Amino acid sequence: MMQSPSSNGVAAYLNDVHKIYQMGMQEVKALAGVSISFETGSFWAILGPSGSGKSTLLNLLGCLDRPTKGTYVLNGHDVSTLDDDDLSDMRLRHLGFIFQSFNLIPQSTVEENIQLPLYYQGWDPEESAERARVLARMVGLEDRLSHRPMELSGGQQQRVAIARALANDPAILLADEPTGNLDSHTTIEIMNLLRALNQQGKTIIMVTHERDIAEYAKHRLYMRDGLIETIES
C-alpha cells in the first residue's frame, strides 16, 4: 500500500488542545491541554477510563469536532478553525473511520458501502467499482460484494468497514473500539489485519479500553481527566 503524503513524517499534530463543553451552567473540560504528535506509519492505542477524554480526542482527530483552544494539524493542514464544509472535506480526503458497531449502511451492498467515500469524492462509477473490488479482495471478501451487511458475520462486517475506511487512501485510520462487538477469535483476526495494514505503512490511531487489544499497537497513550497521563512505546 502506498504511504500517504505527509509533512515531516507527522500525520497528525496537536498543540495545547483544549475542549470545553457547556453543560447547562457548568463547564466540562473534556480535554485540558493535550500536545502530541502522531508520526506517519505509527500505530497508536489510546486508553483510559470513561470520561478521561479519549473519545473527545478521537472526535477531534477525526475532524468531527473542533478544539475550543489550541492547534490541530492533520496531514500538513491546520484544521483547528475550519468550517463544517471544510472539515467534511478533510474527513473525506484524509481520514478513514472504523467503529465498534461497524456502521455500515444496511440497505446498501458491500460493494456500495466500500464505494461510499468514492461516491462523495465524485469518482467515475466504473473506477470506483474496480477499487471496491481490489479492497474487498484485500480484506478477503471479494465473493461477498453483492451481499448486504445483515447477511455477513460481525467479523466480515468489520472487514467491510475497514475496506471502506481505506477506500480514500487516508492519512490516518481512526478506530473506535474496533473489536468491541466481536468474539475473541474474530478480534484476533481483525487486529491482525490492522497490524498488517500498519506494517504496510498505514498510520492507525485506535481507542480501546482493553489492554490486550492495545498490545497490538506500537504506542500506547493513557488519558486521565482530559490530560495525557503516560505514553508507552
Next chain:
Amino acid sequence: MLIQKYAREINLGVKNLLLHKLRSFLTMLGVVFGVGSVIAMLAVGEGASKEALDRIRKLGSQNILISSAKSIEEETQTNTRILMSIYGLLYEDERRIAESFPSVNRTVPVKEIRKQARLGERSMELRVVGTTPNWFELIQRPIISGRVLMQRDLDERGNVVVLTEHGVRKLLATKNTIGQTLRLGSEYFEVIGIVQSASVIGGDIQTPDQEIDAYIPVTVARERYGDIFMKRVAGSETREKVELHQIIVQVDSTQNVEMTAKGIEAMLKRFHKKTDYKISVPLTLLRQAEATKRTFNVVLGSIAGISLLVGGIGIMNIMLASVTERTREIGIRRAIGAKKKQIVLQFLIETVVLSTTGGLIGMGIGLLIPWMITLLAGMPTVVSAYSLVLSLGISMGVGILFGIYPAFRASNLDPIVALRHE
C-alpha cells in the same frame, strides 16, 4: 440536463424509496389524487365552458342582437282582454340605428313569418325570414346553387326566395328547383338560390339560421303579408302587430360594442313608450362566461391546492419519520465526509422523486377520468396542456417545499450524536 447532473442522487433516492414500497406508495397517494383531481376537474370545467363560449362566439362578438319582446306590463295583464297588442321593433328603428351610429357597420332586419308553402305536389309550413342582403354578409354561408338576395330585389319588390338546406329538405327540392315557382301563402315566389345551413349536429341552437327555411326581401314581406300576425294561445286567438322581430347590428370593432349597445338602448328608450325590446350583447355574455370560468377555475384551483397541501404534509410527515429512522445512516455519511448540502440534496431528491412520481401517476388518472366521463356521460371534456404542465410542476414544487424542512433537519444532525443513535 438536471436529471443527468443528479443521476446518481436520483438513483440512490429511488433505491431508498423502493426499500419501503408500500410506504412510498401510500405517501405519494396524496399527490396522486391531488394532481389527478386537478387535471380531471379542469378538464370537465374547460369542456363545459368551451361549449358555452363557442356558442356565444358564434353569435358574433361584434354583434348586438335586438329582439322584439312584449313589455312585462303587458305580459302580466292577463285579465284585460287585449284585442291586438302592438309592440316590438320598427322599420324606423333599423334606419335610425344605421344612420345615427358611426361605429355601426351594418344592420340586418329580421321579420319572421310562418306560411304554408307549396312546391309542386309538396306542401309544408315554412319558417320564412324577411331580410336584406346584409344578412348574407353577416352570416356567411356557402351558396349551394343560384344566388342570395341583392339590393335590386328589395328595390324592385321582386317575389324572389332563397331556400336554406332545411327548407330544401322540407320541400324535397333539388338544384333544379332554381327558377321554379314556390307558393308562400297566397303569393308566388321564384326560387333564386339555395344556401347551406350551419350543421344541425353541432347542436348550436343559437345560430340565427338554424330555424329558418327561406329568405325573402323584407320589403316584399312587408307589402305582401303586412305586420299583423295571428297567434293561437290556449284556444283563444290574439292578434299581434310586430314590424320587425329582430335587428342584428354589427359594430366595426369589439371595443365599440358595449358603447354602441348603450347608445342604441338610450335611443330605443326615447322612441318606445314601453320596453318592448330586448338587447343582448354576445360580447357581454362572453365576458360574463369568461368571468364565470375564471371564478370556477379559482374554486377548482383552491380545492386542488388543498389536496396538494394535504399530500405535501403527508410527504413531510413520512420524511421526518424517515430522517429519525435513518439518523445513523446520516451520521455515517457525514463521518465519511458528506457535506451538509449533500445530505440536504439526498433527502430533497427523495421527496421530489416521490412527489413527481405521484404527479405522473396522478396525470395518468387525470387523463383517464375525463376520457371516461366523455365516454360514459357524453360530457365534453378538454384536457389542456397547461393543466398537465402546471400540475406536474406543482407536484415537483410540493416535493421541494415539503422536503426542505426534513432535509435540513437531517443535515443539521451532529455526526457524533447521529453515530451514537440507536
